[in-house]
Amino acid sequence: MPNSRMLARSGLTAAAAAALPLALTAAGPAAAQGSGISVSTTGTTVSVVTSACTQVNGTWGNASLLTSSESNFAQGRQVSLSGTGVSQSAAWSDVSPGTYTVIVVCSNGSTAGTQSVIVSAAPTPTVSASASPSRGVMGGLGGAVRDYGPVTMAAGAALVGGGVIATAWYLRRRSKPHRL
Numbered sequence: 816m817p818n819s820r821m822l823a824r825s826g827l828t829a830a831a832a833a834a835l836p837l838a839l840t841a842a843g844p845a846a847a848q849g850s851g852i853s854v855s856t857t858g859t860t861v862s863v864v865t866s867a868c869t870q871v872n873g874t875w876g877n878a879s880l881l882t883s884s885e886s887n888f889a890q891g892r893q894v895s896l897s898g899t900g901v902s903q904s905a906a907w908s909d910v911s912p913g914t915y916t917v918i919v920v921c922s923n924g925s926t927a928g929t930q931s932v933i934v935s936a937a938p939t940p941t942v943s944a945s946a947s948p949s950r951g952v953m954g955g956l957g958g959a960v961r962d963y964g965p966v967t968m969a970a971g972a973a974l975v976g977g978g979v980i981a982t983a984w985y986l987r988r989r990s991k992p993h994r995l
Contacts, residue, residue, distance in 0.1 A: 851865055851866070851867035851919075851927045851928040852864065852865045852867070852917065852919050852927055852928035852929075852930055853865070853930075854917045854930045854932045855932075856910075856932055856933070856934050856935070859908065859909055859910050859911070859912075859934065860906060860907065860908045860909075860910065861880060861906065861907045861910050861915065861917065861932055861934060862904060862905070862906040862907075863878050863904060863905050863906070863917050863919060863930075864902060864903070864904045865896070865902070865903050865904075865919050865927045865928065866901060866902050866903070867919075867921065867925075867927035867928065868896060868903050868919070868921035868922065868923075868927055869900075869921065869922075869923065870900070870922065871921075871922040871923050872922065874895065874896075874922045875895070875896035875897065875898060875903045875921065875922055876895075876896045876903070876919065876920050876921035876922040876923075876927070877893050877894065877895055877896065877905075877919075877920055878893070878894050878895075878896060878905035878917060878918070878919045878920075879891035879892065879893045879894075879917070879918045879919075879920070880892045880894075880907050880910070880915050880916075880917055881915060881916040881917075881918065882913065882915060883913070883914055883915075883916075888918050888920055891916075891918070892907055894906065894907060896919070896921075905919075910934050911934070912934050912935055912936045913933075913934055914931060914932070914933050914934075915931070915932050915933075915934060916929060916930070916931050916932075917929070917930050917931075917932055
């Protein structure tokens with residue numbers, strides 16, 4: 816009986832896994848329709864690119880950046896599209912952090928697309944190479960950073976050698992207390 820339950824569970828899991836790509840394929844084109852724009856952010860600059868507009872009377876159309884409290888195209892910060900027959904673009908600079916909606920309306924009155932975008936706080940400045948220490952990081956080197964002379968090296972070697980001799984003498988004396 817436990818084997819039949821496990822078999823039923825694995826069968827349901829396999830059926831769900833097989834149905835998932837079909838559900839995603841069916842939902843994919845419906846979600847992508849009507850979005851002929853590509854919105855990106857760089858710091859506090861928001862930019863939009865589209866290829867859906869055609870030039871009418873010398874203009875490509877306008878793009879509007881709406882805050883969450885603004886509901887229609889005319890309320891937002893509007894910028895004229897510029898570009899060529901292949902690609903048109905617009906950009907907004909010094910945008911405060913928050914969630915915005917970008918709407919592009921072509922000069923013929925059709926909406927090229929609508930997309931939401933999140934603007935994060937300005938990134939912290941990076942430290943340039945000229946601001947780094949001139950000698951670099953000296954972790955783990957200890958006294959090896961300085962170049963000591965032969966007298967200092969000889970004195971250090973004499974101290975280490977004397978320590979080794981004293982340790983050997985002490986251990987020998989403990990093993991045979993009657994010897995010197």
